Amino acid sequence: MQQMSDQPSAPASAVALHKQLEAVWGTPPGLGRLASVNHTIVGRRFIVTAFVFFAIGGLLAMLIRTQLATPRSAFLGPEIYNQIFTMHGTVMMFLFAIPMFEGLAFYLLPKLLGARDMAFPRMSAYGYWCYLFGGSILVVGLALGVAPDGGWFMYTPLSSKTYTPGINADLWLIGVTFVEISALSAAVEIIVTVLKLRAPGMSLDKMPLLAWYLLVTAFMMLFGFPPLIVGSILLEVERAFGLPFFDPTRGGDPLLWQHLFWLFGHPEVYIIFLPAAGMVTTILPVFAGREIIGYTWIVVSIVALAFLSFGLWVHHMFTVGIPHLALAFFSSASTAVAVPTAVQIFAWLGTLAAGRPRLTVPMLFLLGFFFVFVAGGLTGVMLAIVPFDWQVHDTHFVVAHLHYVLVGGFVFPMMAAAYYWLPHFTGRSTRHGFGVTVFWLIFAGFNLTFLVMHWTGLVGMPRRVYTYGTETGWEWLNLISSFGSFLMAIGFALFAIDVLMQWRYGRRTRRNPWRAETLEWAMAVPAPSYNFASLPAVSSRAPLATEPQLPAHLAAGRGYLPFVRDGRMETLAVGLVTGQIEQVVRLPNRTLLPLITAIATGVFFVSVLFKLYVPALVGAAATLAMFLLWTRTTGDLQDRGAMPIGRGESAAPHTEAMAPPALWAMALTLAADATAFASLAFGLVFLWVVAPNWPPPALLAVDPAATVVAVVGFVGAALVGRISVRPAVIAVPRLRDRVLIGVAAAHVAALAGLGTTMLEVPDPTRHAYPAATMMVLLYAAFHAALGIVFALYGVWRSRAGFVSPARSLDLRIGAMWHAATAAIGAVSLLLVHGLPVVMT
Amino acid sequence: MTQAARITPPRALLLLVAGFVVWSSAFVWLYGGLSVGCAFGWDRITLAGTSALRLGLLLIWLVHVAALGWLLAYSRAVRQAGRSPPFVTTAATALTVVALIATVWTGLAIPATTLCI
Ligand code: HEM
Ligand SMILES: [Cu+2]
Numbered sequence: 022m023q024q025m026s027d028q029p030s031a032p033a034s035a036v037a038l039h040k041q042l043e044a045v046w047g048t049p050p051g052l053g054r055l056a057s058v059n060h061t062i063v064g065r066r067f068i069v070t071a072f073v074f075f076a077i078g079g080l081l082a083m084l085i086r087t088q089l090a091t092p093r094s095a096f097l098g099p100e101i102y103n104q105i106f107t108m109h110g111t112v113m114m115f116l117f118a119i120p121m122f123e124g125l126a127f128y129l130l131p132k133l134l135g136a137r138d139m140a141f142p143r144m145s146a147y148g149y150w151c152y153l154f155g156g157s158i159l160v161v162g163l164a165l166g167v168a169p170d171g172g173w174f175m176y177t178p179l180s181s182k183t184y185t186p187g188i189n190a191d192l193w194l195i196g197v198t199f200v201e202i203s204a205l206s207a208a209v210e211i212i213v214t215v216l217k218l219r220a221p222g223m224s225l226d227k228m229p230l231l232a233w234y235l236l237v238t239a240f241m242m243l244f245g246f247p248p249l250i251v252g253s254i255l256l257e258v259e260r261a262f263g264l265p266f267f268d269p270t271r272g273g274d275p276l277l278w279q280h281l282f283w284l285f286g287h288p289e290v291y292i293i294f295l296p297a298a299g300m301v302t303t304i305l306p307v308f309a310g311r312e313i314i315g316y317t318w319i320v321v322s323i324v325a326l327a328f329l330s331f332g333l334w335v336h337h338m339f340t341v342g343i344p345h346l347a348l349a350f351f352s353s354a355s356t357a358v359a360v361p362t363a364v365q366i367f368a369w370l371g372t373l374a375a376g377r378p379r380l381t382v383p384m385l386f387l388l389g390f391f392f393v394f395v396a397g398g399l400t401g402v403m404l405a406i407v408p409f410d411w412q413v414h415d416t417h418f419v420v421a422h423l424h425y426v427l428v429g430g431f432v433f434p435m436m437a438a439a440y441y442w443l444p445h446f447t448g449r450s451t452r453h454g455f456g457v458t459v460f461w462l463i464f465a466g467f468n469l470t471f472l473v474m475h476w477t478g479l480v481g482m483p484r485r486v487y488t489y490g491t492e493t494g495w496e497w498l499n500l501i502s503s504f505g506s507f508l509m510a511i512g513f514a515l516f517a518i519d520v521l522m523q524w525r526y527g528r529r530t531r532r533n534p535w536r537a538e539t540l541e542w543a544m545a546v547p548a549p550s551y552n553f554a555s556l557p558a559v560s561s562r563a564p565l566a567t568e569p570q571l572p573a574h575l576a577a578g579r580g581y582l583p584f585v586r587d588g589r590m591e592t593l594a595v596g597l598v599t600g601q602i603e604q605v606v607r608l609p610n611r612t613l614l615p616l617i618t619a620i621a622t623g624v625f626f627v628s629v630l631f632k633l634y635v636p637a638l639v640g641a642a643a644t645l646a647m648f649l650l651w652t653r654t655t656g657d658l659q660d661r662g663a664m665p666i667g668r669g670e671s672a673a674p675h676t677e678a679m680a681p682p683a684l685w686a687m688a689l690t691l692a693a694d695a696t697a698f699a700s701l702a703f704g705l706v707f708l709w710v711v712a713p714n715w716p717p718p719a720l721l722a723v724d725p726a727a728t729v730v731a732v733v734g735f736v737g738a739a740l741v742g743r744i745s746v747r748p749a750v751i752a753v754p755r756l757r758d759r760v761l762i763g764v765a766a767a768h769v770a771a772l773a774g775l776g777t778t779m780l781e782v783p784d785p786t787r788h789a790y791p792a793a794t795m796m797v798l799l800y801a802a803f804h805a806a807l808g809i810v811f812a813l814y815g816v817w818r819s820r821a822g823f824v825s826p827a828r829s830l831d832l833r834i835g836a837m838w839h840a841a842t843a844a845i846g847a848v849s850l851l852l853v854h855g856l857p858v859v860m861t
Numbered sequence: 862m863t864q865a866a867r868i869t870p871p872r873a874l875l876l877l878v879a880g881f882v883v884w885s886s887a888f889v890w891l892y893g894g895l896s897v898g899c900a901f902g903w904d905r906i907t908l909a910g911t912s913a914l915r916l917g918l919l920l921i922w923l924v925h926v927a928a929l930g931w932l933l934a935y936s937r938a939v940r941q942a943g944r945s946p947p948f949v950t951t952a953a954t955a956l957t958v959v960a961l962i963a964t965v966w967t968g969l970a971i972p973a974t975t976l977c978i
Contacts, residue, residue: 216874226948317948321955328881329963332888344899344977346918349970350892357963598873598949710900 058142067124090503102487103170110173132541135220148203150619155199169193234299247697252281264792272789283334297434309376322361382456386437397425418478449527462512469505538563555580717790731774735846737767742839765812880960887925922968
């Protein structure tokens, strides 16, 4: 029996192969769709939902422009106006731009890389539901008239309890955090997919540039979002329990929020821009009719850009009294960041100049992008000149600049991408004439709206004001601006109609209508559920140019994995740098679990929103339990050894590989975790060094016994965790179970030590010192608690037969967690006990 | 002659970003050092004809520049010995050079600007 299943043979015909694969990979219609985990479906869902949120954000923008079209307009009152511009910014940044990037990445990445799906399909589905639910919380709040109203960056103290007593700010904090969790999981998944799930032969230097862009963007999200999540948690804890992190009268500091927010917020601008730039880099060469110039230089510049963009968050805080030298550090990063951007622009222009451009609709949008984005860059330079910045600070000039950058840098490339990949989604061809009309409406409307808005800013109209008088002389400018925005809105409405028409009535397109050279066009369109009937062997950056017959060969089953084995979904993973075949990744099939888990997570967030902490705990526990249930279908009950993968080659299943995708995912999750912890630790140190009303009235009393127990627990967890993955230990089932129980016991000790220490913390509502100390200890305790779960999970897996010397993945993942917990625990103890000694 | 060991992943990937990791470290230490130094008044302590804070910042800066210099030499050696694919070593060397320039650029103001105002 096993012999047979391990020796699958390719079906005789391409059609038979298609049927076999579709039976396993396909998603049934109707309610079955709720269980879908397929990347094409989930990606499409993300894109459509993000577009709906774009429409909502756009509608809010239209309301703003209607209100401002005439002086003394009675259309919207100030409270509603505040909610509307705040929600417009929030929706556009968090519910449109980032999810649109995620959707495109999910849809395209496996196809670009020559894989059959993303690395963790169920995680993608879970992320989608979290996004949908979190976004809905915000939109429902808006519909009920209790939306956040403190501006999209939620500055404290405006967003603190004193000034925003209602639920408005909580909605923002909860809704956005919910969505950010999905963004973090998407980041992990995108990174692992790019690094591991590529076609054989696709070494790092043969990767399509878009994959590089998405990889770098995902890394930026991995390090950029944790500070915001920590900031949001701190603010919500302050609002709900009165722990004063941002209240200067009790040792807090509003500046801490600004630091944490912009630590995320500035990179965010590049997180939005980079994927769009990746689209430009992908589409432009196709229509320029030549390969992109400077592949290596583009890779170098986007990596440099990613780092440098983290070094200038403080430029949003120039007006808050920061020493000259510190300003100099941040200005140096601001100027440096322009260089990699310029390198990309030159690579694009050079490619255009060296090729023979075709003026298609996507190309029109790319030209629009150049024009608008470069103009936005120029006004950015103007804003960087400090005296000028003072003059136009917080006027509509800033609003205009920001839209030139964001709409130019994201929306125009996205429109190009939409027209470029639409035939891939629909399998039908685009109508040139309609698209041209859409372009000109949007382009003219955009420039009319925002070019004029520079002028309104220069004559002094402040941003975020809901009305102005006739004596100001701003009426004409505003009227023109509002007129332009309606033109633009008509353009987007026509675009939506164009898409619907193409989808319903378009002419069938042939495969690869644009004559592109990347792998996503090596399949039938619309894409089959399994992408490739067999996986390609890649030998160049332009597989379809090197091997024009590739699509036919793959469909005929002449690539890798041209069969279904054991009814399982399989794709290949390769060596990270070399692209050599490494493992067969067996993916989980569709299930309702991601949806159920997301609902449990939603119960948690909504309960926190309404301050119902018992249901919240139930929701959190249910989420954890559900995640544990996911693992019932992962892993393997037997050692399989190398399995044939077609073309006379073979590879081990991922369960027996050295570095399976899940191990990478754990490492990346811990990196994000460490960033969150560092943000929290930064908060404590920052407040102590900078905030007023320090030192605190009372310090943490040191309890030597508790500290020793905690230290012993943490060190023990790490050491015994290491022992649990020794081959000699794994080989003996009884021994490995005992060792794992030892790990759990060590975590219990750590937890007991930390708990006792927490009892010694002075009242955390009195001062930011005990509040921050408490949070640091809680952070470590949370890790120890999860450490117990990981250890017992290991016992469960071991007893259920999922573990063998060859299949040690579960235990190795656990060991990573134990080591990280020990590190975080040690640093926490050092901080809470050491800082008082150093600082007093 | 034995061939030196090949640099394998994930270390090959680390080589790509090592330069900018050093830049990040320089940035964090400089900004953090400055903030802490100003809070504790280290700018008012004189040492070797200048303030202790300025001296400390210069030291942080130079250490990072030196680290980058060493890293540059290392990635060039890896490249010449062919211990990693050419694309990785070329990109790593280029990124190290860029990080070195960025780090030098970041610290240029240390000798010249007022410290805590
Ligand atoms: C589609 C056409 C758009 C129009 C007509 C528009 C219009 C406006 C206007 C008039 C404001 C200023 C409100 C005020 O200060 O009183 C504003 C703010 C803002 N917009 Fe847009 N916008 C559009 C698209 C976008 C897009 C695509 C993004 C982001 C990707 C975006 C992000 C923002 C942000 C972040 C703010 C600041 C909100 C705040 O002050 O808290 N907008 N928009
Ligand atoms: Cu910025």
